[in-house]
Amino acid sequence: MNKEFSCSIKRIRFDENYHPADSTRLTTNFANLARGEHRQENLHKTLRMINNRFNALAHWDNPTADRYSVDVDIISVDMDIAGKGDSFPIIEMLQTTIVDHKENTRIDGMIGNSFSSYVRDYDFSVVLLDHFAKNPASAPPEDFGDLHGKLFHYLLNSEAYQANFTKKPVICLSVSSNKTYQRTTNQHPVLGVEYRQDGCSLNKGSLTDEYFSKMGLTVRYFMPANSAAPLAFYFAGDLLSDYTDLELISAIATMETFQKIYRPEIYNANSTAGEVYQPSLKYQDYSLTQIVYDRAERSQMAVKQGKFTEEQFIKPYQDILDEWAASYDVASHAAKKEAVKEKAVKKQAA
Template identity: 60%
Template structure:
């Protein structure tokens, strides 16, 4: 076994002509939009939504609200466990770039944003349900999330990451429908109103093992807070334009995928509990099949078990057990 697992990166532009590659996670936000009869219309409308939201937040020196455009790049991270050239598609993330149409400058944005992982599919859609199948009380297996967390931390600390990205990732996800969120009184000019939750969600605990902590903000003119997972200082490590690129991108995806929460007709108040059963919401003009996405997550989790977990089980367990905390 090699001393350190090796990573290779592949990238593809996410635009209205995007077609998912054969080994992409087809449950990802971007891959879902690029399927079906209305694929190009879906993609075009989503990109317009992202640009419009960006300009509404970056409203200084932008009187006609069209100064900026957001460019997205899908980064696929492949892992070679044994150093023999056999790779497994471990992670997919998004990289944002901001085009300033006034100056012609192309500004580097944030890497992360959306986060997709085959091993995460396995953990949540295969391992966890099977472990709890005959249990009266929901229980988390011992060392749950350790392998995934160590693989992610290994990637972030790798030369491959450092050679390609200048800053640590920020991952922006939906808040948990099982938790209650309360406003703290803190307000950021771009991130908006900060919330805190009563207890950590399973996703929080899982992402903590990836070396990430969460803060919860509802940006100006949004209707619900988002969970921003990061490593350092979220509000000081990134510029306003960088943060806006993440907000505009991920809010657009969440409006499409979770309209009950993020396209609700009234905003979250001082105390907020998200619900996918909330009826007072609007739909976007973008076609999306949420039930299919859940089914595909299970299929891809089983694919991971067959082609990654079982073939490399001994190597992975030994490597993860010895990975430094």
């Protein structure tokens, strides 16, 4: 089955005037911050934290620590499965743009950063919970995450994505509180000290790591300078050479800020991760940010949104999705897209 799905990309600026769109997953960090009586104050403080962290890391030729600011856009991807104009919001990510006030220029930042997905909610909050309820001592289903991974690959190879972005996304998430991390001697000038997950190769480990590997993403863990804990960076290609220092800094500044707000026990702890580190959400020695954030609501909404996805996306298009996923080969589809692109370039050159 060589069915083509239609992808469309929308963007909205995450600033002090941001209001979540109706299609936005309500459990996203940025949507949660932008509701309630403290919304504008929350947004102002969050953006200030991002800018301060960026300038602290991009300290060269920046003596007053105010050379840069970061613009953040929410990137929403809709997909039309049946070709009838009915789109479903598949994925939301963030794109950063760096404003250099000294040179009066705008510089492309990172695409990715945060990662929100209704289908991921469905997988973890419906499929996985149902599986473990029936099979308490078993491993996750063998095909767990297959559909989501293929949809993600399809998006990256789509004309819509490639028309908007020149690089593949880097997703920056929290480390797992169920795993232990070992500090290595490897140190990057921007990303900081590298950690390894105990007993795991670079591409295996937590269930999240394995889920993201089906999206074609490898994980590495780095703790930037003056951070309390390492961050998990999920990427395709070479994290250290495919992205500029400023791109990497924009990802750190943005996502470390969200993690300090959402997981202060880990990322706003009053002590830093040691050589052997196991994150804990029960850790008591941490500081709160001055930003109001409803973590209870966030955890409760994931199940509701998973069921919403089941009713509005999985069940209506089950047959189409099953047939497509069974025949979709990631490598051959990417090669086909690349061949079409090369042919178009040669035709244009001629």
